[in-house]
Amino acid sequence: MPMWYFDTETLMFPDVNEAATRHYGYTKDEFLSMSIRDIRPAEKIAETEALVAANKLSGKYYGGTAQHVKKNGEMIYVNIESNLLDIDGRPVRLVLATDITTMVEHQLEIFNVNLKVKESESNLRALFDSAIDGFVLLDSEGIIKLFNPKASNSIRFNKDQSPFEIGRSIFEYIETSRLSYFQELIAKVYNGETIDYERMFRADGDVNWIRYTLTPVREDGKIAGACITGRDITARKLYLRSVEEQNKTFREISRMQSHRYAHHWPVLWVCCLC
Incomplete structure (x- = not known):
């Protein structure tokens, strides 16, 4: 040396x-x-x-x-x-x-890789936290591993419960009347199914609709948990209802107009013969 x-x-x-x-x-x-x-x-x-x-x-x-x-x-x-x-x-x-x-x-390479990973994690966390959907990540036993701020608002399994906490069971947030049904859904997800359903909530006189998607989470080819996504679809529901009401009105107008012309049709037919 x-x-x-x-x-x-x-x-x-x-x-x-x-x-x-x-x-x-x-x-x-x-x-x-x-x-x-x-x-x-x-x-x-x-x-x-x-x-x-x-x-x-x-x-x-x-x-x-x-x-x-x-x-x-x-x-x-x-x-x-x-x-x-x-x-x-x-x-x-x-x-x-x-x-x-x-x-x-080599140490610099490792440092730069770790830095990029941290930046990537930071970017993903920012996206996760700012997402319009609520996310709750569960392990294989239904224990909450991660959730974003939107989850406490949009994934309202039980509005009377406290906010989500990491380490608690998701079943603690389900109303007693719906617990068996929800457990059946989660069991299907842990067996590989993806579940979609919509639920209506009433709060302070307002009606809110949430669309839930329950998806299996895989690690190394095995199902290791579940991800619950909740999206507020109230605006879309109200829009569709408005469209339905408009269509109903249009149909009624069309029916009335048809009836009106059908009533005068014999007279017009006679006139044509003349």
Whole structure:
């Protein structure tokens, strides 16, 4: 592994080993005409000088990481281990430099992947929370694993119960009169069926319609839970009712008009004969 001495006063290299010349690309003579400043990025030189001065005063073993620059301009990451020695009355540092570039790059890759995952999770969570539908995710036992804010409003299994809580059973939120029916539906979902149904609610004199979709959730090819989706379809229901009432009115008008013309038809027929 690359090793060298450097003078703590001048920062020059009195000696380097063959591994250092091979790894950094400089000949030994080139190394001996250089200082440690020459293998550090320009923006790190002042920091390096301050660190050497501090370590010279402490005289202690130093261990840390740094960025070095090879002769070809390649930037590498190294793990530095050094001790203060006295050679011919001059304080020098004996340095062992281990190239950890590959390890650092792998760590950076993992960090970037995790960052992207977190960003993706954040984006999905934002979409989940802002969805117009209510979602409740259950495990295989009907325990609530996750739900979005809309669920407390649009998935109203029992309006008299408290808001949904993670870790509680979904069956705690079902009215007693509907519990058996709902348990049958969930059992079908856990057997692979997708269930759709609509339910009407009355609250404060208003009528509200919710369309529920119960879908099996699969993990590794097996059903591991269920997702309950609730969408408020009140506006659509009211619109359809309005259309039906309009159609009913139109049909009545058409019937009355037909009756009117049918009543006068014999007279017109006689006139035509004339």
